[in-house]
Structures are given as C-alpha cells and as structure tokens.
Amino acid sequence: MAGRARAFADARIVKILKTQFVTAACDDWYQRRRQDAEGEFFRRMADQGPRKGAGGSTRQGVYCLTADGAFLAYRPGNVEPEYMLETIEKGLAAWQKLPTERRRPGAVEVGEHGKTDPTYTRDPPEGGLVLRVFTRALDRTTEGYCDSPCDKARGGSSQRDHLWLKEAEWKSLIPSRPVAGQRNAVPTPIARRIFRFHLADSTRGEPNLWASAEVRRAELFAVVECVTAEQVVLRLEGSALLSTDADEQKAGRGYDVALSGIVRYDRQAKKIDRFDVVAVGDHWGEGRYTPGARPGRTPLGVAFDLAPAESTIDRVPPQGAREISAYYRAE
Amino acid sequence: MSFKIRWSVLAALITAIGSAGLAAEPIDTAQFEKLHALIKPPESEAFWTTLPWLTSLWEARQQAAAEGKPILLWEMDGHPLGCT
Incomplete structure (x- = not known):
C-alpha cells in the first residue's frame, strides 16, 4: 500500500527504526488466534492498549512494546509518515522513562518459544x-x-x-x-x-x-x-x-x-x-x-x-x- | 434521429455486444519484459523492504532483549509485508 512506501522511505523514521528499535511485522489474522507462547504474549501486550480484541476482533495496528511485554505506544493502522513518526517518538519516550536497569542489553531474558500452534503458523514448503x-x-x-x-x-x-x-x-x-x-x-x-x-x-x-x-x-x-x-x-x-x-x-x-x-x-x-x-x-x-x-x-x-x-x-x-x-x- | 446518427449508434452497439464475450488479448511477447518491469515496484516504492524486518515476534523479543531496545511491531490484517 502507498502509505507503507511513504512512511518507510521517510529518512527520519528510517533512522530511528534502524538505530533504536527492533522491527517486526506480523499478520494479525494469525497472531490473535494462535494458541501458543507467541500468541499469548501478543494478546497480553495488546490488551494493555485500546484494541482488546473483543469477540475475537482485530487487534491490528502499530505497537511499540518492550521485550518483556510492556505496552509503550499504539497507532491504528494508518502508517502515513507523520502518524508513524508520532507513534515511534511516543514509544521511544515511554521506553526512556523505564528504569535504566530494565533497558540495558541482557536485562530481560527471553527463552526459546517451544511448541508453535500448527493451525496458525505457516512455513514455505520444504524444497518448494x-x-x-x-x-x-x-x-x-x-x-x-x-x-x-x-x-x-x-x-x-x-x-x-x-x-x-x-x-x-x-x-x-x-x-x-x-x-x-x-x-x-x-x-x-x-x-x-x-x-x-x-x-x-x-x-x-x-x-x-x-x-x-x-x-x-x-x-x-x-x-x-x-x-x-x-x-x-x-x-x-x-x-x-x-x-x-x-x-x-x-x-x-x-x-x-x-x-x-x-x-x-x-x-x-x-x-x-x-x-x-x-x-x-x-x-x-x-x-x-x-x-x-x-x-x-x-x-x-x-x-x-x-x-x-x-x-x-x-x-x-x-x-x-x-x-x-x-x-x-x-x- | 438522422440516418447518420442511427448508424453510429447501431455501430457502437454492435461493437459493444461483439466485445462482451471476447477473451483478454494475448500478451505481445515483445511487451512482456516491459510489462513485467512496469508491474513490479520500483526502488522508490519498495524502500520499506530494506528495513531489517523480522516476521517472528518471538525472535524480535529475543533480539530486543539482547540489544536493550524496544520493539516496533507492525501488525495488520493481511500481512503488512504482503497483502494488506
């Protein structure tokens, strides 16, 4: 879509994301349904924001979060540059308010995922x-x-x-x-x-x-x-x-x-x-x-x-x- | 209605009826490469693909924890890096 081309071609946004964030992209159709550690983590984090997925509804949007699941900022799917910039600046501000010891490399431990929900995970076909x-x-x-x-x-x-x-x-x-x-x-x-x-x-x-x-x-x-x-x-x-x-x-x-x-x-x-x-x-x-x-x-x-x-x-x-x-x- | 106008209307009608059941025109092989390049996104449309996107939130957690960084999660109905 045109918005993603504009947002992620904006030099200010690209610089911040490349240097200060880890960037991830997922399909909410799978994420809100999967019954495994990743799905549970995502829903727990997203429920701290405005979209709580009532009745199984979408939780789509742009989230800023911490590795241990604290919600920092959110924007519903509009990725026009000015809105994306506002969201990541807000997320960064919330991150920087966290105690230093919580933000340092290695402060949070994330183990292996374990078994994934096969109904809602997809991998390219082997040898395909x-x-x-x-x-x-x-x-x-x-x-x-x-x-x-x-x-x-x-x-x-x-x-x-x-x-x-x-x-x-x-x-x-x-x-x-x-x-x-x-x-x-x-x-x-x-x-x-x-x-x-x-x-x-x-x-x-x-x-x-x-x-x-x-x-x-x-x-x-x-x-x-x-x-x-x-x-x-x-x-x-x-x-x-x-x-x-x-x-x-x-x-x-x-x-x-x-x-x-x-x-x-x-x-x-x-x-x-x-x-x-x-x-x-x-x-x-x-x-x-x-x-x-x-x-x-x-x-x-x-x-x-x-x-x-x-x-x-x-x-x-x-x-x-x-x-x-x-x-x-x-x- | 004059004869000329009636004939024009009739000709247009025949053309419309005639084209309704025709299959799409075959693709001219001489145009193939040009069309292929036209449909694909140029660099200016695809710059967002050069960001280091992870498609696993769990991997993003592990990397963010190791590096001491927050995560930006772009989550849409329809994958944001694909069909959305």
Missing part, C-alpha cells in the same frame, strides 16, 4: 518454490500499458503477495523428456492456485479470492521453447475469465485476463532459476475490503518472479494460505 506476486492497476496507452494515475493513496502502488509451490509441483512442470515444441497443460494444482488465489485485485486492501465455481474459463499451457544440455526453457501461455456470476455481464466483480511467462530449468543444478509471469486484462468490481475501484472495466496487471533465496520478508505466507489445505488443494 516461493514466487513473489505483484499486482498493479494499469492504464492503456497507444503503445501498451502504463502505471495508472489513480489515487496514489488507494490503489496506486504495487501490491505484494507470494505463491508457494511444493517441490513435487514445480518439478512436475518440467517434462521428463523435453522436446522443443511440446505443449502440455500446466498441472492442475499449479494452474488453479494461480487462477483462484493470485489473480485478484489487491491494490486497495485484502482481496476477495476466487471461489472454485468463479473460475468460469481457464487454461494454462507450458510450451517447450528450447532444450540444451544445460537448460530447458518453457513458455507459459494462458487465459482465464474469473467472475462472480456465470453471466459476466451481470457479475459484480470479475477479471478477464491473459497470461504469459518464462520458466527456465537449470539441468545441472536441477532447479528452476527463472520464473517470470505476467497476467494482464480488464478487472471490474470491488471486494469486501477493497472499496473504491475505478468505475467500469480497467486494466489490472499481475507479475510473478522468484523470491530471493535468503529474503526474510519473502517468507511471508500467501494471503490465500490462511486455509492452507484449500490453498494447496486449489480445486
């Missing part, structure tokens, strides 16, 4: 592939597409997500005996997961993902472009119509999209070292948490690429992985 997924509102030009000049505070920046493929799944993309020109349907779990969970308008907030029945038309093929001793290169091509009604003219929300991609497999290293996909087409309608869509049908673009191997932030689970079984089943 993690792709970054970016979604952006576009406009058409005479030469193709451009970044949309839509309101930058609501939908004008690139949104992020991740796609997880299990080891057996990404390996199933590569023909056992590849021959240039071969054309195979992309295995169903991969194709359906892309269509249902990763072609959604997330530019203004958490998107509604597509139910199985809302995938009205879909095809995705992998064509062997090139085979050498070193590599196999596949071209992905496909399209889909995703809509909330079988009659797309009546559908309140939909996406009519074409896909194209390049997958490169290194035969020596036995791994995929390139996985670039573009999806673009007309999207319309709003979801529950994504009001303010541009009127009519407007272009929306989605781009996929390989996440850097050692990136912490790219361990964030896919939005659709809240129901992890359904995400992997992707029927």
